[in-house]
Amino acid sequence: MARRSKVGGNEPLKVGLYGGFGTGNIGNDATARVVAEHVRGHHDDVEVVLVSYADETTPSTSIDHLPLMTLGEPVEERGRTRVGRAVHRRWQSVRQLGRDWTITRQFDAMVITGGGVFEAESTAAAGGLVGAVGFFLLALVSSHRHHHFATLSIGGTSMRRSLERFLLVRSMRYAEYRSFRDAASKDALVGMHGAQDDDRVSSDLVFATPMISRASRTQSGPKRVAIGVMRFPWLGEGWADELARTAYVQALADVVEHLLPTSTVAVFGGDKADAPVIEALVRVVEGRVGHEVVLHRVEVWGSPAFHDTVERLCDVDVVVCSRYHNLVAAFLRGTGVIAVADRVKVRSLMREAGVSDLVVEARGLDGQDLVERIEHVVAHLDDVRAAVSSTTRQFALSAEAQLRELDDLLERWNKGRHGGRAHQSVVERLPARPSL
Incomplete structure (x- = not known):
């Protein structure tokens, strides 16, 4: 795809890529690198910022050239003693919601690119009630008025805790576009009534990383x-x-x-x-x-x-x-x-x-x-x-196709920025409302 020139005089579309970036997980950072570099290489009129759910972010060398914001509160704002931390947790949810609201409203669109967003094995971005509430607010704000919200190649499993599952499903129902890392992830969210049968199954976006051409070693020696x-x-x-x-x-x-x-x-x-x-x-x-x-x-x-x-x-x-x-x-x-x-x-x-x-x-x-x-x-x-x-090779083609889907979303969002909302919410076309 040819590089686009900026639309004269207009501010670039500001897009937040949401995930566990800079937390020390190489998969999260690799996803950020693949997606951000693709967008920056194909869209001159889009500004990409990584938005991490981490409390304390120390970007790894693989993403240190990308702007990064964290939704988590600074460590120094917490209690310094055990009692202080216990008291602080009583107010954490309210403070976190306010921080999520303030940061999310700075963006024109929020995109979740990869990651185990709804894994039940304690590694989910929306893990825990505070995280689930924050994720719901992010989706709600990002899909409000002229804002946008989409997910690409996300993954997960069926969640057992009813309230967290309810918040996750409601969050996903606000997405104007959804695709999944594998069929099992899609089936899990369809089963929770947060996705549709015609939502796309792709592959992990990291497969869009070029394969190393260096020859494999021979089997001589140990x-x-x-x-x-x-x-x-x-x-x-x-x-x-x-x-x-x-x-x-x-x-x-x-x-x-x-x-x-x-x-x-x-x-x-x-x-x-x-x-x-x-x-x-x-x-x-x-x-x-x-x-x-x-x-x-x-x-x-x-x-x-x-x-x-x-x-x-x-x-x-x-x-x-x-x-x-x-x-x-x-x-x-x-x-x-x-x-x-x-x-x-x-x-x-x-x-x-x-x-x-x-x-x-x-x-x-x-x-x-x-x-x-x-x-x-x-x-x-x-x-x-x-x-x-x-x-x-098959997964690489699928991941590259997902990046082209993102290109189409960015094109549409940019065209609709000054003419009202550029999409119809998918909430109305989903099946029955999720229950606890």
């Missing part, structure tokens, strides 16, 4: 295996010492210990919250095989930015992924993959690629079973790579 970890909510809130005793970390340590005599291993995460799990895993392995072996045969990557993760995977034969966007990075790299799943989205992606047999469950993880899957992938590496690369 195997290289990357182990991607995740701090699942059910692992608890303890630090490395407590996490080291969990069955999940112990099983991964079994795998690393088995691999080290013949392979080199990299350990990495996809969110800053994963750091204690990485530390716990390395400690356990070091206690079993010794410091010198770990020093020479184990690499600790931390949680590099998404593009850096894709680059590093160029030298890896097999990637074991617990986080969804680490799995996406492996797909973009076109390497052998195994998924340690605790999310519907992970299972869906592997099923689309025809490699459901390479999915193991995170809960009750069996180290020996995972070792056997790794050996299977190594033995059939070309076939696995072919399946992954074919699926990635």
Whole structure:
């Protein structure tokens, strides 16, 4: 699409991209980068600002060139003692609503681009009652009068808590355009009466990231295996010492210990919250095989930015992924993959690629079973790579089509800015009103 020139004398359309940006999650930041760079490269008359639901935002290097606002309140405004924080929480909802209202009204449109907006596994942008109320207000304000509200390639699952589900559904009913990351996400929201059967199913927008053209490494020399970890909510809130005793970390340590005599291993995460799990895993392995072996045969990557993760995977034969966007990075790299799943989205992606047999469950993880899957992938590496690369090309086309849908929305919004509302709300055409 050719770049557009600014409409003479008019202020640019100000669009907020809403999500968990700058919180240390590489998937959220990669989504922001893909969408914002596309818009800035194709629309001279659109100003893009990232709007994060984070309380405290420290942008990662992948988005530090993009303007960012946070809906959360500054940390210094909270109580400094336990009693102070408890008292403060009584007023948090009211203060948050006022902040959401003030910030959202600064934009002509608010667009949710990707993310697990309605996941029930404690990672949702609208997680918790305060978040759900804030999300509802954002949708309400963004769809009021000359404002606009849309969602692109979002994901989630059925929500059990009735009030939060009600607020989510009402929020989604204000969107003039909706599409979903996968069929399971769409089915979940349709089942909650917050979407229609003709809403579009796309793919994760991060698949619009160009695939790395660098050649995959040959299989000469020791195997290289990357182990991607995740701090699942059910692992608890303890630090490395407590996490080291969990069955999940112990099983991964079994795998690393088995691999080290013949392979080199990299350990990495996809969110800053994963750091204690990485530390716990390395400690356990070091206690079993010794410091010198770990020093020479184990690499600790931390949680590099998404593009850096894709680059590093160029030298890896097999990637074991617990986080969804680490799995996406492996797909973009076109390497052998195994998924340690605790999310519907992970299972869906592997099923689309025809490699459901390479999915193991995170809960009750069996180290020996995972070792056997790794050996299977190594033995059939070309076939696995072919399946992954074919699926990635299909998903890339779908993600690019979604970006073109966004182009159409931006064009329409710009044309209708001075002639009244540019769309008819979808609230009227949805089925029955959601109930608690």
